[in-house]
Amino acid sequence: xxxxxxxxxxxxxxxxxxxxxxxxxxxxxxxxxxxxxxxxxxxxxxxxxxxxxxxxxxxxxxxxxxxxxxxxxxxxxxxxxxxxxxxxxxxxxxxxxxxxxxxxxxxxxxxxxxxxxxxxxxxxxxxxxxxxxxxxxxxxxxxxxxxxxxxxxxxxxxxxxxxxxxxxxxxxxxxxxxxxxxxxxxxxxxxxxxxxxxxxxxxxxxxxxxxxxxxxxxxxxxxxxxxxxxxxxxxxxxxxxxxxxxxxxxxxxxxxxxxxxxxxxxxxxxxxxxxxxxxxxxxxxxxxxxxxxxxxxxxxxxxxxx
Numbered sequence: 001x002x003x004x005x006x007x008x009x010x011x012x013x014x015x016x017x018x019x020x021x022x023x024x025x026x027x028x029x030x031x032x033x034x035x036x037x038x039x040x041x042x043x044x045x046x047x048x049x050x051x052x053x054x055x056x057x058x059x060x061x062x063x064x065x066x067x068x069x070x071x072x073x074x075x076x077x078x079x080x081x082x083x084x085x086x087x088x089x090x091x092x093x094x095x096x097x098x099x100x101x102x103x104x105x106x107x108x109x110x111x112x113x114x115x116x117x118x119x120x121x122x123x124x125x126x127x128x129x130x131x132x133x134x135x136x137x138x139x140x141x142x143x144x145x146x147x148x149x150x151x152x153x154x155x156x157x158x159x160x161x162x163x164x165x166x167x168x169x170x171x172x173x174x175x176x177x178x179x180x181x182x183x184x185x186x187x188x189x190x191x192x193x194x195x196x197x198x199x200x201x202x203x204x205x206x207x208x209x210x211x212x213x214x215x216x217x218x219x220x221x222x223x224x225x226x227x228x229x230x231x232x233x234x235x236x237x238x239x240x241x242x243x244x245x246x247x248x249x250x251x252x253x254x255x256x257x258x259x260x261x262x263x264x265x266x267x268x269x270x271x272x273x274x275x276x277x278x279x280x281x282x283x284x285x286x287x288x289x290x291x292x293x294x295x296x297x298x299x300x301x302x303x304x305x306x
Contacts, residue, residue, distance in 0.1 A: 065078070
């Protein structure tokens with residue numbers, strides 16, 4: 001039976017020389033979800049993924065991959081796209097995909113057939129027999145991604161998969177990630193680009209300074225910040241500022257401010273009663289980007305090297 005958590009880690013620690021790259025990270029990635037590991041450059045994301053996959057061993061802590069305490073024992077059931085890209089330049093795209101599948105135990109002919117179908121679906125049908133050296137960097141990167149999926153793995157691990165892709169290929173990749181989840185695979189990917197994480201992730205962890213600083217859904221991450229309002233008075237805009245919260249700042253014809261904990265109703269009543277009226281009022285939760293900046297900023301303020 002598949003584990004409820006295909007990827008689990010408890011208190012992973014890894015030091016290189018005098019630098020502690022990962023400092024007690026714990027994760028539990030639920031079955032069938034897209035799970036993001038977010039963090040700034042140098043936060044410890046890649047080191048964490050490599051420990052989970054068994055590419056490097058932790059100095060301390062435990063990990064489990066698809067039920068195996070030795071992650072390499074499950075490697076044929078895993079698809080991995082490393083941060084460092086590399087394919088044999090004289091191979092055709094279809095053969096490169098088949099070759100990567102063969103490394104995971106897939107029959108060569110099956111790999112070729114699946115590779116051609118997958119390339120067509122990813123918008124690369126015209127380049128099936130093109131050599132890697134004749135392809136753009138973004139096209140070759142998509143081919144390598146398809147090669148990591150061709151054996152239909154249960155777990156897919158992608159390290160900064162969107163790096164170097166143009167917007168069109170980014171869209172292809174996002175669609176591919178969703179289709180793999182719909183197939184039943186679990187996807188674990190690292191990124192420092194919040195827009196991709198906000199659109200894709202079912203759950204996410206934020207790592208800063210080698211430590212996990214947040215774990216939960218995108219909505220829960222955004223919920224760490226208060227609601228923000230944009231208010232445009234009908235009259236006497238400058239005077240209206242005296243009734244607004246202390247953090248209110250001018251924004252065009254109106255004001256931006258944090259919504260009071262008690263809600264906006266009382267404030268709206270006072271503004272109307274004072275004769276300022278309401279020409280416009282929008283209230284929204286800040287996005288994942290703002291939540292990420294705050295969480296990472298707090299880590300740095302606490303002495304982390306995020």
